[in-house]
Amino acid sequence: MILAFRWTFSNNFEALVLIEYVMRKVYTIGDCVLDLFFEDDKPVEARPGGSFLNSAVSLGRLGIKVSLISELGEDRVGMQIIKFLEQNAVDTQNISRFTDTNSSLALAFLDEHRNADYAFYKTRAGKKSYIIFPDDVNKDDVILFGSFLAIKEEFRSTLVSFLKSCKEKGAIIIYDPNFRAQHLPLLKDVLPYIKENMALADIVKASNEDFELICGVKKATEAKHWLKGVSSAVLIYTANKNGVFVYTDKLHSFVVPQIQPVSTVGAGDTFNASIAHFIVTANIGKKNIRLLKSEQIQEMVEFAVCCSQHVCMSFDNFVSPEFVRKLKK
Structure with missing residues (x-):
């Protein structure tokens, strides 16, 4: 079943957005935590994160x-997150x-810029991972x-064995x-792991802060x-209020609307989700990643920016049900 709707972005760019219930699947891999938000050193919110x-x-x-794909304790926090x-x-x-430790926590202290x-x-430091990777990944599924989980030595x-298997199957x-x-x-110690992950990827999405920390560069071109x-991956470079830059065989740059965020936690994660959403709903196969047309890249980035900025306007780390209902209208 396919749901189609038109969405007008802040710069009056109008795009046809599809929510498609198809057999293609997205697998995300990462830690589960309970996020605790602090303002002026006082706790104000708690969210699964x-x-x-x-x-x-x-x-x-x-x-x-x-x-x-993750792991959680058999404790109250773990049960809350699963539910x-x-x-x-x-x-x-x-x-x-796992039962030998509790689930992990992340404390987020918000500054004046949110x-x-x-x-x-982290409760699993030094302990073996319980994560078991699935074997049902298919061609053109998205990983x-x-x-930090992706660069843990143990x-x-x-992880690499799973990624190589997915790559051989034709997953994105x-x-x-x-x-x-x-x-x-x-x-x-971890830079070789970061480079190996990038080499395995079809798309590297990273922020200006990522690149400045990892290799000391401060510009998208660098x-x-x-x-x-x-x-050889496609690069999607996000620079906060300074725009988004996409490198396929050429550069595509985009200005982003300026907002006053409540919290930036989850914005990048929602941007990633929006990219995966576009790939699936636009029926983009692995072989087409580097062949995207300028109009497709614009649609993808505009939607990702819209979703991530929406998340910045609350303490939630993900798009709200109300926002999704608005998209469907």
Whole structure:
């Protein structure tokens, strides 16, 4: 079943957006946490979180068939997160459960610009991963992964084996390094893993902060030049209020509307979800990723910016049901 609707973006660009219930599936890979938000050092909100949980929830709400590959404790937080995911049409059968520790927490301290400084309370440090990868990935399914879980040494062999298997099957792989400043002391050790992930990807979506931390470059053109020595992937470079840049065989640049955000947590994750949504609903196959027309790239980016800016206007880390209903009108 296909639902079609027209959406007019802030710059009067009108696009036909499809929500398509098809057999193609998106798999997201990442940690599950409970996000606790602080303003002026006071807790103000708590939400299920983790970059690729956020992406999965937005995809589920947008009507995409999505499965989250992760692990959670058999504790109250874990049960709360599982229930929340199931309520939002996210397949949880690929979430492994553990009993030797509790589920993890992430504390997000919001500054005056509504950007978050994180403190992570990871309970699995030094312990084996319980994650079991599925074997039902098909051609042109989408694999969306990144963040710290994707560069954990003890997780590398199983992750890389899974990604290589997906690549051989013809799945589309999207990688977002989502590299945080607190991980900078580890950069020398994990940089080979970041490069390997990029080499396996069809699309690398990364922010200006990612590239500045990872390789010290501050411009989109410099980022593309650096990536070219590592991977042949399409680059989607986000620079916050300074725009979005997409490099296929040529450069496509986009201005973004200026907003006053409530919280930027989840914005990048929703951007990733929107890219995966476009690939599935526009029926873009792996062989067509580098052949996208300018109009398609514009539609993809405009939709991704619209969704991610919507998320910035609340403490939620994902598109709201009300927003999705508005899209369908």
